[in-house]
Amino acid sequence: MSGTDTALLEIRDLSVAVGTDEGTASILDGVNLRLTPGSIHGVVGESGCGKSTLIKAILGLLPARGRATEGSITLQGRALLAAGQKSAAQSARGRDIGFIPQDPLLALNPVFRVGDQLREAMWQYGMSADDPQRNQPRAVRRRVYDQRLVELLRAVQLPDPEQALQRYPHQFSGGQRQRLLIAAALACGPQIVLADEPTTALDVTTQLQILKLLRQLARERGLSMLFVTHDFGVVAQLCDTVTVMYAGQTIESGPVAATMSNPRHPYTRMLLACHPERSQELKGIPGAVPSPLRAPSGCRFHPRCPEMVADCQRARPEAVSGAARMVACVHCHEVAA
Amino acid sequence: MSAAPILSLSDITTVYGGGKRAFGGPRAEVRAVDGVSLELREGEALGLVGESGCGKTTLAKTILGLLTEKSGSIRLGGQVVSGLRPEAARRARPSIHYVHQDPGAALDPWWTVGHALDETLRIHGVRDRRERAARIAEMLMAVGLDTSFLSRYPHELSGGQQRRIGLARILTLRPRIVILDEPTSGLDLSVQATVLGLFNDLRHRLGLTYLFVSHDLSVVRRMCDRVAIMYLGRIVEIGPTAQIFAAPAHHYTRALLAASPTLTPGSLDDMPSLRDDPPSPTAVPSGCAFRTRCAHADEQCRVERPDLAAVTDTAHGHLAACHHAFP
Amino acid sequence: MLIVRKFLRDVAAVLGFVIICVVIGIAIFGPFLLPHPDLVFDSDILRRFEPPSAEFWFGTDNLGRDIFSRVIIGTRGALMVALTVVAIAIAIGVPLGIYAGYTTGWPAEVIMRVTDVFLAVPQLILALAIAQLAGRGLGSAMAALALTYWPFFCRTVYAETRRLRHTVFIEALQGLGASKTRILFVHVLPNVASPIIVRATVGMGFTILTTALLGFLGVGATPPNPDWGLAIAESREYLPDVWWAATFPGLAILITVLGFNLFGDGLRDLIDPKLRRSRS
Numbered sequence: 016m017s018g019t020d021t022a023l024l025e026i027r028d029l030s031v032a033v034g035t036d037e038g039t040a041s042i043l044d045g046v047n048l049r050l051t052p053g054s055i056h057g058v059v060g061e062s063g064c065g066k067s068t069l070i071k072a073i074l075g076l077l078p079a080r081g082r083a084t085e086g087s088i089t090l091q092g093r094a095l096l097a098a099g100q101k102s103a104a105q106s107a108r109g110r111d112i113g114f115i116p117q118d119p120l121l122a123l124n125p126v127f128r129v130g131d132q133l134r135e136a137m138w139q140y141g142m143s144a145d146d147p148q149r150n151q152p153r154a155v156r157r158r159v160y161d162q163r164l165v166e167l168l169r170a171v172q173l174p175d176p177e178q179a180l181q182r183y184p185h186q187f188s189g190g191q192r193q194r195l196l197i198a199a200a201l202a203c204g205p206q207i208v209l210a211d212e213p214t215t216a217l218d219v220t221t222q223l224q225i226l227k228l229l230r231q232l233a234r235e236r237g238l239s240m241l242f243v244t245h246d247f248g249v250v251a252q253l254c255d256t257v258t259v260m261y262a263g264q265t266i267e268s269g270p271v272a273a274t275m276s277n278p279r280h281p282y283t284r285m286l287l288a289c290h291p292e293r294s295q296e297l298k299g300i301p302g303a304v305p306s307p308l309r310a311p312s313g314c315r316f317h318p319r320c321p322e323m324v325a326d327c328q329r330a331r332p333e334a335v336s337g338a339a340r341m342v343a344c345v346h347c348h349e350v351a352a
Numbered sequence: 353m354s355a356a357p358i359l360s361l362s363d364i365t366t367v368y369g370g371g372k373r374a375f376g377g378p379r380a381e382v383r384a385v386d387g388v389s390l391e392l393r394e395g396e397a398l399g400l401v402g403e404s405g406c407g408k409t410t411l412a413k414t415i416l417g418l419l420t421e422k423s424g425s426i427r428l429g430g431q432v433v434s435g436l437r438p439e440a441a442r443r444a445r446p447s448i449h450y451v452h453q454d455p456g457a458a459l460d461p462w463w464t465v466g467h468a469l470d471e472t473l474r475i476h477g478v479r480d481r482r483e484r485a486a487r488i489a490e491m492l493m494a495v496g497l498d499t500s501f502l503s504r505y506p507h508e509l510s511g512g513q514q515r516r517i518g519l520a521r522i523l524t525l526r527p528r529i530v531i532l533d534e535p536t537s538g539l540d541l542s543v544q545a546t547v548l549g550l551f552n553d554l555r556h557r558l559g560l561t562y563l564f565v566s567h568d569l570s571v572v573r574r575m576c577d578r579v580a581i582m583y584l585g586r587i588v589e590i591g592p593t594a595q596i597f598a599a600p601a602h603h604y605t606r607a608l609l610a611a612s613p614t615l616t617p618g619s620l621d622d623m624p625s626l627r628d629d630p631p632s633p634t635a636v637p638s639g640c641a642f643r644t645r646c647a648h649a650d651e652q653c654r655v656e657r658p659d660l661a662a663v664t665d666t667a668h669g670h671l672a673a674c675h676h677a678f679p
Numbered sequence: 680m681l682i683v684r685k686f687l688r689d690v691a692a693v694l695g696f697v698i699i700c701v702v703i704g705i706a707i708f709g710p711f712l713l714p715h716p717d718l719v720f721d722s723d724i725l726r727r728f729e730p731p732s733a734e735f736w737f738g739t740d741n742l743g744r745d746i747f748s749r750v751i752i753g754t755r756g757a758l759m760v761a762l763t764v765v766a767i768a769i770a771i772g773v774p775l776g777i778y779a780g781y782t783t784g785w786p787a788e789v790i791m792r793v794t795d796v797f798l799a800v801p802q803l804i805l806a807l808a809i810a811q812l813a814g815r816g817l818g819s820a821m822a823a824l825a826l827t828y829w830p831f832f833c834r835t836v837y838a839e840t841r842r843l844r845h846t847v848f849i850e851a852l853q854g855l856g857a858s859k860t861r862i863l864f865v866h867v868l869p870n871v872a873s874p875i876i877v878r879a880t881v882g883m884g885f886t887i888l889t890t891a892l893l894g895f896l897g898v899g900a901t902p903p904n905p906d907w908g909l910a911i912a913e914s915r916e917y918l919p920d921v922w923w924a925a926t927f928p929g930l931a932i933l934i935t936v937l938g939f940n941l942f943g944d945g946l947r948d949l950i951d952p953k954l955r956r957s958r959s
Contacts, residue, residue: 036685061540061541061542061543062511062540188629189629190629191629218403218404218567219403219567219569219608219611219612219613220403220607220608220611220625220626221403221629222611222613223610223611223620223623223625223626224625224626226620227620227621227623227625230620230621245540245541246613247541247615248570248612248613248614248615249613251613251614251615251616251617251618252613252617252618252620252623253620271617272617275615275617285542286541286542287615289541289542289544289545290541290545290570290615291544291545291548291570291571291573291574291575292570292574292614292615293615294545294574296549297545297546297548297549297552297574298545298546298549299512299542299543299544299545299546299547299549300542303510304540416854418850418853418854438853439856439858439859442853442854442856443856446856449854449855450851450854452847452850452851452854454847457846457847457848458847458848458850458851459848459851460848460866460870461848461870461952462869462870462952471857471865472855475852475855475856475857475858475861476855476856505952507952521855522855525855
């Protein structure tokens with residue numbers, strides 16, 4: 016990674032452990048991630064790789080028995096989460112960081128009008144960090160907020176934005192509900208938007224509409240976006256840079272084109288080779304993702320890795336960086352584009 | 353060059369709702385499948401593709417016999433097996449079986465896998481306990497599992513293992529036609545590859561015919577010999593996979609192909625996207641159902657419903673239902 | 680086992696389980712351990728209204744009978760009544776509920792509408808009316824309770840069957856060609872068993888309470904039956920001076936009902952097939 020551009024959001028060596036009935040689960044193990052201003056960064060991984068927990072850690076929504084054991088999350092130099100803490104990000108959630116959830120149906124309360132739900136965050140934080148409306152009477156604020164919402168709904172290309180606020184969630188289609196939630200994530204004027212598989216529940220034609228919208232919004236508003244997904248195809252379409260996660264570790268990151276055309280970590284290579292488009296003989300990766308209760312030592316991929324050597328079990332491989340890329344594998348000594 | 357059809361559907365229509373309410377007027381009728389004709393050839397894999405709500409699962413359940421068609425006929429190996437109520441229809445179509453979209457949920461949560469597999473054979477009158485055990489062991493092996501899985505409960509299986517068990521369960525019944533309903537949904541990429549490889553392998557080894565219901569075009573392209581595209585209950589295009597992907601004729605197919613993500617990083621701005629959402633199946637537009645979202649729609653599309661017709665004289669079995677089809 | 684471990688962590692449920700075990704133990708062995716077996720039914724007028732003492736732990740009642748011994752003897756009766764009532768209610772309610780839940784058509788409609796009518800009238804009032812009509816006695820009280828309790832089972836089972844009917848695994852069985860009888864008895868019944876067990880456990884406590892109430896109101900057990908409710912009714916007029924005559928049978932009711940309720944609530948959290956583990 017080049018050190019010249021400053022990171023908006025920086026996650027450094029973050030480890031998160033969650034206590035369960037059957038012991039302590041190490042969900043994240045030394046995660047590193049940098050989000051630079053104005054870029055869309057994809058986080059890819061299979062289920063169990065810890066990508067949802069990463070989102071929750073940034074939002075300060077770690078589960079009741081979970082805490083950061085190591086590392087930190089900083090937003091423009093301000094600590095959101097540090098080792099030993101449960102959460103400190105409450106103040107950032109909603110105001111500095113917007114969130115687009117996975118299932119647009121489950122994320123809206125069916126018994127309230129859409130407008131009431133979209134206004135919620137603004138009552139709390141105002142329209143931006145230095146919102147002049149905050150001390151106004153409620154009726155005035157409401158009028159201003161509604162104007163802002165209508166403007167946002169127009170920006171997310173929802174038909175009939177004026178009427179939409181008065182309607183209930185079930186009166187919208189899946190794609191429209193996702194647009195509503197995108198508008199909600201933008202309501203308080205955040206700099207960063209986190210998206211947790213926001214198109215997984217949608218059809219491909221709707222997915223394309225939403226991806227185009229996100230791209231356009233990011234460009235127009237100078238937003239940075241962290242886009243979590245399991246679909247390399249979506250990453251290829253949408254993202255500028257990408258981080259690949261496996262079993263709670265970040266193993267590779269870099270610009271999308273370079274990473275996908277020339278993956279350096281064995282896992283990234285094998286995973287991409289599983290895609291129906293590239294797969295030669297339709298063979299998956301042998302073995303299964305380990306349970307976080309019994310995480311392997313060192314590089315967590317070593318039990319399934321064909322290139323495993325003794326060092327892999329010993330310690331987490333040192334990350335090798337260069338040309339905006341990062342690879343954490345003992346076999347990788349330098350990375351160029 | 354093409355084998356004889358093992359299953360043929362002619363003008364099948366399946367309707368939800370309809371009839372009368374206990375009080376008041378008639379109930380709205382939704383034509384989930386609307387006049388579908390289709391042939392399944394011995395040994396082929398036919399992909400059935402469409403967005404959610406297009407009627408592909410309804411069509412699959414009609415073929416299986418769980419839903420009764422309103423009109424049209426189904427012939428299985430030359431015999432008419434349509435016009436029957438569900439239980440009779442299932443008895444008439446013993447060679448067709450269905451692997452559920454969520455095979456884990458398709459198992460009774462209180463029963464072990466072994467118990468469920470055993471019951472499947474008992475339902476079909478296999479009385480000899482040793483024969484049942486032998487057939488189960490054989491099929492578990494065929495799907496790459498061993499008999500230690502027999503004592504597991506459904507929730508103790510991973511997604512890939514659930515798929516395998518779901519497949520083994522129906523394979524013990526020695527089907528000829530297997531309907532795979534979204535067989536890769538919810539699977540991770542690395543598991544998906546293994547499962548798809550297994551499907552391919554079993555098809556060739558056991559001489560199975562697949563109806564592969566999916567919305568994932570990259571998977572269908574990899575797995576199927578032919579593809580049928582559905583939109584709002586009708587087949588809008590059907591043909592050999594290579595031709596459909598190389599030269600889609602229907603504007604809907606083109607949009608669908610363009611929208612499906614590929615591994616080549618590309619600019620989103622160059623991709624044409626469809627406007628709006630599909631219309632509700634309760635209010636299907638007149639004429640061509642796709643005209644409300646089609647950039648090429650004109651007066652003819654509004655008035656006249658296009659029928660499936662050969663795209664070119666030279667194309668073998670490549671049909672599309674569009675007034676302005678790409679040649 | 681996971682299920683046992685999970686149960687043991689639920690303090691209230693374990694307490695309920697211990698209470699139930701003790702109550703059942705008393706019901707079985709109690710009659711052999713009575714301090715005054717002669718003073719259960721036979722009165723001793725000279726010793727009436729003796730307060731709790733080393734000799735009479737719970738004191739004596741208006742006829743000089745040993746309250747402790749009567750509470751012990753009453754345990755067996757209370758449990759037997761509750762068990763019978765719940766069993767009859769299950770025998771009526773469960774088959775009707777499964778049938779109505781799995782089929783559509785007028786018989787199912789009729790069953791559910793009758794159930795609704797029963798559920799619309801407070802059970803106690805209905806039971807009182809039936810017991811009154813059938814004449815005084817424990818038998819008619821039990822019949823009245825069973826006749827008014829089955830709709831609760833019918834409702835529970837009906838709702839559960841309805842839900843199951845649309846689950847994927849039932850659909851898959853239909854797809855495999857399984858017969859309706861097989862689906863109902865081999866798959867639906869075991870799946871509704873757990874809510875039935877929970878309801879029955881809570882129902883035991885509830886029935887003990889209502890039986891006592893009927894006894895108290897004079898339409899249940901008849902003297903000299905050592906019924907807890909009857910005991911409270913009989914000692915009512917001597918309150919508050921002879922507080923022990925009503926207090927100890929009342930405590931017996933309270934503790935027993937509490938035990939069943941706590942245990943039933945605990946069971947509810949355990950009905951989850953995911954807690955099953957293969958033996959490997």
